[in-house]
Amino acid sequence: MPWEERTVQDQRYYFVLEAQHTDNFSALCRIYGISRKTGYKWLQRSQEDAGYHNQSKRPHHSPNATPIEMELLILAKRVAHPAWGSAKIRQVLLDEGVQGLPSARTCAAILQRNGLVSKEQSQRAKAFQRFERAHCNELWQVDFKGWFLMENGRRCYPFTLVDDHSRYCLGIVPQGDLQGVLGHMQTFFQRYGVPDAILSDNGMPFRSTQGGYSHFERTLMDQNVLPIHGRAYHPQTQGKIERFHGTLKRELLAYTRIKDLTHAREAMEAWRQEYNEVRPHEAIGLKRPADLYRPSAQPYADEVAPWVPEDLPTFRVNSTGQIRIGGTSYYFSEVFAKTVLSYFHNPVTDLIHVFYRGFELGRYNRITGQRQLRGICRR
Numbered sequence: 001m002p003w004e005e006r007t008v009q010d011q012r013y014y015f016v017l018e019a020q021h022t023d024n025f026s027a028l029c030r031i032y033g034i035s036r037k038t039g040y041k042w043l044q045r046s047q048e049d050a051g052y053h054n055q056s057k058r059p060h061h062s063p064n065a066t067p068i069e070m071e072l073l074i075l076a077k078r079v080a081h082p083a084w085g086s087a088k089i090r091q092v093l094l095d096e097g098v099q100g101l102p103s104a105r106t107c108a109a110i111l112q113r114n115g116l117v118s119k120e121q122s123q124r125a126k127a128f129q130r131f132e133r134a135h136c137n138e139l140w141q142v143d144f145k146g147w148f149l150m151e152n153g154r155r156c157y158p159f160t161l162v163d164d165h166s167r168y169c170l171g172i173v174p175q176g177d178l179q180g181v182l183g184h185m186q187t188f189f190q191r192y193g194v195p196d197a198i199l200s201d202n203g204m205p206f207r208s209t210q211g212g213y214s215h216f217e218r219t220l221m222d223q224n225v226l227p228i229h230g231r232a233y234h235p236q237t238q239g240k241i242e243r244f245h246g247t248l249k250r251e252l253l254a255y256t257r258i259k260d261l262t263h264a265r266e267a268m269e270a271w272r273q274e275y276n277e278v279r280p281h282e283a284i285g286l287k288r289p290a291d292l293y294r295p296s297a298q299p300y301a302d303e304v305a306p307w308v309p310e311d312l313p314t315f316r317v318n319s320t321g322q323i324r325i326g327g328t329s330y331y332f333s334e335v336f337a338k339t340v341l342s343y344f345h346n347p348v349t350d351l352i353h354v355f356y357r358g359f360e361l362g363r364y365n366r367i368t369g370q371r372q373l374r375g376i377c378r379r
Contacts, residue, residue, distance in 0.1 A: 011032065012042050015028070015032050015034075015039065015042060016042055016043060016046045019039065019043055025039065066102050066106060066110065067100075070098075070100065070101070070102065071110050071114075073093060073098060074086075074089055074090075074093070074107055074110050074111070075110070075111075075114055077089045077092060077093060078111055081251070081279075082254075082255065083247070083250040083251040083254070084251075084279070085108070085282070086104050086105075086107035086108035086110075086111055087104045087107075087280070087282055087286060088279060088280045088282070088286070089107060089111075090102075090103075090104050090107045091280040091286045092278070092279075092280060133164045133165045134165065135165055136163055136165050136166050136168075136292065136293050136294050136296070137163065137165075137192075137193065137194075137195040137196065137294075137295075137296040137298075138164065138165060138195065138196050138197065139163075139164040139165075139195060139196065139197050139198070139199055139228075140161055140162065140163055140164065140170065140195045140197075140198045140199070141161070141162050141164055141198075141199045141200075141238055141240050141241040142159075142160070142161045142162075142185075142198055142199070142200050142206070142241070143159075143160060143200060143201060143238060143241045143242075143245070144157050144158065144159055144160070144178055145157070145158040145159075145160055145245045145248065145249075146245070148253060148258075150258045150259060150260055150261070150263075150264065151257055151258065151259045151260070152259060152260045154176060154260070154261075155176065156174050156175070156176065156258060156261065156264050157174070157175055157176065157177060157178055158172050158173065158174045158175075158248070158264075158268065159171075159172070159173040159174075159175060159180075159181065159184055160172050160173075160241060160244060160245065160248075161184075161188055162240055162241050162244050163195075163289070163293055164199070164240055165292065166284065166289045166292035166293040167240065167244070167281050167283060167284055167289045167292075168276055168289035168290065168292070168293035169244065169272050169275055169276055169289065170188050170191075170192055171184070171187075171188055171272070172248070172268040172269070172271075172272050173265075174261055174264035174265055174268055175261065176261060178204065178205065179205075181205050181206075181216060182215060182216065182219055185216075185219065185220075186300070189223065189300035190300050191295075192295045192296055193295050193296025193297065193298050193299055193300060194223045194224070194225050194296055194298050194299070194300055195225060195296055195298075196225070196226065197225060197226040197227070197228050198220055198225055198226070198227060198228065199228045199229070199230060199238060200216075200227070200228070200229060200230070200238075201229065201230050201238060202229050202230070206227075206229065207229055208333065208335070210331075210333075210334075211331070211374065212321060212331065212332060212333030212334060212335060212336075213333040213335045213336065213361070213376075214335065215335055217335075217376065218335050218336070221356060221357055221358075221359050221376070222301075222304045222357070223300065223301060223304070224298070224357070224358065226359070226376065226377070226378055227376050228376075247275070248268075248271070251271065251275075251279075252267065252268065252271045275289070276288065276289045276290045276293075277289075277290045307340070307356065307357050308340075309340065309341075309342035309355070312342035312343060312344055312355065313342065313343060314340050314341060314342045314343070315340070315341060315343065316338065316339070316340050316341075317332055317333070317336045317337055317338065317339050317340075317341060318337065318338070319337050319338060320334065320337065321333050321334035321335070321336065321337050323341075323354075325352060325364050325366065325369040328369045330364070330369050330371070332354075332362075336356070339356070341354055341355060341356050341361070342354075342355045342356075343355065345366060350365065350366045350367065351363045351364065351365060351366065351372060352364045352365075352366050355379060358378055358379050359376050359377065359378060359379065360375075360376070360377050360378075360379055361375075361376060362374050362375070
């Protein structure tokens with residue numbers, strides 16, 4: 001008899017009927033395509049009146065099941081912090097002294113079972129390869145988060161700064177425009193010292209739109225900080241701060257109605273403290289950024305002495321930002337107007353290397369004056 005002609009339950013019923021009158025149990029099992037063990041199981045089920053449906057394999061008693069009180073603690077923490085994952089929630093509860101917590105995997109299952117994990121959140125939780133500097137203050141990442149509308153109808157542009165190694169948020173400054181960056185940087189330098197380098201994108205005010213150099217770049221070089229810019233149209237270069245902006249959006253802006261700039265400053269500063277000192281960060285082994293971050297040993301210089309080149313020939317940038325190479329004038333940067341720069345002529349490549357303080361700013365063809373490289377690197 002073909003198995004497909006009847007339902008599975010029907011097949012089991014007729015098997016039990018025939019098994020009660022057969023002299024060859026093994027042959028009957030072969031006809032029905034089941035093992036002797038399965039055949040005896042269904043005979044026993046019929047004697048116990050247990051029916052012919054598949055029974056749940058879940059044990060009637062689970063001594064290792066998470067107590068309901070523990071589940072409620074986990075769920076309450078999730079409700080209070082809807083963007084936190086199971087690992088963060090477990091770590092915070094551990095730090096609060098909660099004993100007998102289940103594993104992070106079990107915590108995740110509890111959240112999923114109660115409908116508190118979306119598909120998008122599950123995708124974000126997948127591991128990916130990370131890269132970071134080995135020490136604090138080797139690199140800071142700086143950017144403006146995309147604007148959003150406040151309840152007063154005005155735009156808010158949060159200016160943010162993050163340490164690459166520790167993920168420590170050095171500051172969030174909500175403002176109504178994209179101005180004031182240099183003043184903010186001075187405040188952060190005075191508070192934390194200066195880093196080795198700062199990474200930003202290619203937009204204003206971080207980089208000049210005229211092909212020269214920005215006030216931001218020169219200010220950093222005056223403090224012996226290397227300005228670095230990410231590749232154009234590749235925001236993943238600033239991955240740490242882009243991810244930080246996503247966290248800010250999910251954990252604060254998605255649940256807080258910002259009234260105005262005053263409210264924004266209060267809310268963002270409170271959240272920044274929680275982010276640095278309370279919230280575990282999975283990228284740093286569920287530590288807090290404040291556990292890792294230490295201020296820079298290089299202090300901010302309130303007054304920068306004029307640079308005097310010592311060992312190389314020099315030239316002066318004129319008042320309109322022009323330099324003269326090979327008898328021809330070329331635009332360099334108005335930011336360096338009336339500034340003395342040094343240079344080195346490489347006879348092999350016939351390129352002129354231009355320097356300011358401890359940085360190389362560009363390379364020019366000695367004959368044509370054409371710029372071969374616009375970049376900033378340490379000498």
